[in-house]
Amino acid sequence: MPEKSTELVEGLILKPATNGRRTYSVAAKRALVQLCERPGVSVAGMAMAHGINANLLRRWMAQYSTTQTVAGDKAPERSGAALLPVKTTRPTPARPAVNSDAFIEITFMGATIRVRGAVDSQVLGVVLDCLAQRV
Numbered sequence: 715m716p717e718k719s720t721e722l723v724e725g726l727i728l729k730p731a732t733n734g735r736r737t738y739s740v741a742a743k744r745a746l747v748q749l750c751e752r753p754g755v756s757v758a759g760m761a762m763a764h765g766i767n768a769n770l771l772r773r774w775m776a777q778y779s780t781t782q783t784v785a786g787d788k789a790p791e792r793s794g795a796a797l798l799p800v801k802t803t804r805p806t807p808a809r810p811a812v813n814s815d816a817f818i819e820i821t822f823m824g825a826t827i828r829v830r831g832a833v834d835s836q837v838l839g840v841v842l843d844c845l846a847q848r849v
Contacts, residue, residue, distance in 0.1 A: 721749055722763060722764065723742045723745045723746045723749065723764065724742070725739050725741075725742050726738055726739060726742040726743070726746065726764055726766075727739075743774045743777075743778055744778045746760065746764065746771065746774065747771075747774055747775050747778045747779060747780070748780060750771065750775055751775075751779070751780065757771055757772060757775070816830070816831060816832060816833065817829060817830040817831070817833070818833050818838065818841075820841070820845070822845055823848075827841065827845075829841060
């Protein structure tokens with residue numbers, strides 16, 4: 715597989731400091747950003763070739779990008795597909811048909827407790843909590 719040649723920007727680093735921080739040329743930063751805006755160019759590859767962090771190069775791209783709209787805002791990349799708003803609704807749970815003959819009967823300590831009608835888990839929980847307090 716043939717190797718891709720990477721075009722390098724000369725004079726990027728103006729002054730390397732002893733503490734590890736470097737000063738970069740504004741003109742070289744702009745030239746590097748223009749190289750990265752070409753189709754098919756890897757920003758990470760360009761950053762590695764120039765010995766800088768890819769996040770730093772992306773920050774420069776946001777700062778020195780030549781693709782701007784009339785209002786001065788950076789133009790977002792569009793894929794051609796438009797996003798549409800989506801609304802979600804929750805279906806209301808169907809209530810079981812109430813059977814007038816339905817009941818729950820609990821025999822506890824010689825007493826019988828009968829709960830008539832539709833008994834859901836919340837009503838049953840209240841009844842059991844009351845029983846637990848009597849023990």
